[in-house]
Amino acid sequence: MYALGTHLLIELKNCNPEILKDLESVKNILVDAAKKANATIISVNFHEFNPFGISGVVVIAESHLTIHTWPEYGFAAVDVFTCGETIKPEIAAQYIIEAFECKVPSIVEMKRGIISHRNEKLPHKVCHEELQVVY
Amino acid sequence: MYALGTHLLIELKNCNPEILKDLESVKNILVDAAKKANATIISVNFHEFNPFGISGVVVIAESHLTIHTWPEYGFAAVDVFTCGETIKPEIAAQYIIEAFECKVPSIVEMKRGIISHRNEKLPHKVCHEELQVVY
Numbered sequence: 001m002y003a004l005g006t007h008l009l010i011e012l013k014n015c016n017p018e019i020l021k022d023l024e025s026v027k028n029i030l031v032d033a034a035k036k037a038n039a040t041i042i043s044v045n046f047h048e049f050n051p052f053g054i055s056g057v058v059v060i061a062e063s064h065l066t067i068h069t070w071p072e073y074g075f076a077a078v079d080v081f082t083c084g085e086t087i088k089p090e091i092a093a094q095y096i097i098e099a100f101e102c103k104v105p106s107i108v109e110m111k112r113g114i115i116s117h118r119n120e121k122l123p124h125k126v127c128h129e130e131l132q133v134v135y
Numbered sequence: 136m137y138a139l140g141t142h143l144l145i146e147l148k149n150c151n152p153e154i155l156k157d158l159e160s161v162k163n164i165l166v167d168a169a170k171k172a173n174a175t176i177i178s179v180n181f182h183e184f185n186p187f188g189i190s191g192v193v194v195i196a197e198s199h200l201t202i203h204t205w206p207e208y209g210f211a212a213v214d215v216f217t218c219g220e221t222i223k224p225e226i227a228a229q230y231i232i233e234a235f236e237c238k239v240p241s242i243v244e245m246k247r248g249i250i251s252h253r254n255e256k257l258p259h260k261v262c263h264e265e266l267q268v269v270y
Binding site: 004005007009011013042043045047049055056057059061063064066068070073075077079081083108110112113115122 | 139140142144146148177178180182184190191192194196198199201203205208210212214216218243245247248250257
């Protein structure tokens with residue numbers, strides 16, 4: 001059905017733990033994934049935790065990419081949330097899976113914001129003179 | 136089953152559009168939600184789009200909260216991704232729903248990082264002398 005957003009929930013098992021624990025590598029992979037998906041990057045924030053593990057987010061004009069890594073389990077949870085028709089989230093997902101040398105990836109795709117139960121195609125951003133709630 | 140993370144995918148229909156389009160309000164609601172959930176806030180990044188709509192992320196030590204708002208549809212998509220047992224994501228969800236005066240909320244709860252198919256409880260952060268991939 002038509003929805004405002006597409007959300008890929010990506011579970012990355014059996015990744016290369018050395019990549020998962022390296023802040024610069026994780027950041028570069030997510031930023032490059034956003035670029036390859038044709039996203040417009042707004043902000044980039046990554047943090048390293050003790051004893052290890054990275055959390056990071058790339059806010060894009062079309063929504064966001066996030067990652068949390070558990071090098072001790074060879075695992076990362078990635079979300080690619082996108083809106084609009086010019087962005088290619090599947091390209092980002094493919095790139096991320098390969099970049100982390102993930103041997104056991106899984107992807108669940110969720111539609112976000114199915115506003116109309118009549119399956120009407122709603123523009124991603126519209127401008128009304130007066131804001132209205134759609135019932 | 137035991138998992139590293141709990142992810143609430145929250146769809147907020149029929150919210151107050153005036154709140155959804157106000158950057159400070161949206162930011163404060165997400166930050167307050169993180170605090171009420173007992174999260175440790177690491178970074179806060181919110182952005183306003185033209186003609187309207189807010190995207191924002193609160194990175195927490197326990198993972199993240201994100202939001203994207205469509206005031207023109209009275210809609211927001213919120214994600215509350217948490218790890219560990221001290222945080223209460225359901226408290227954050229309840230607060231967010233009420234703060235946006237949402238009349239039609241829905242929540243889907245996903246487990247993220249079910250590492251062991253034997254349902255073993257794995258610590259959120261462990262420290263090995265040598266990183267190992269769990270198969």
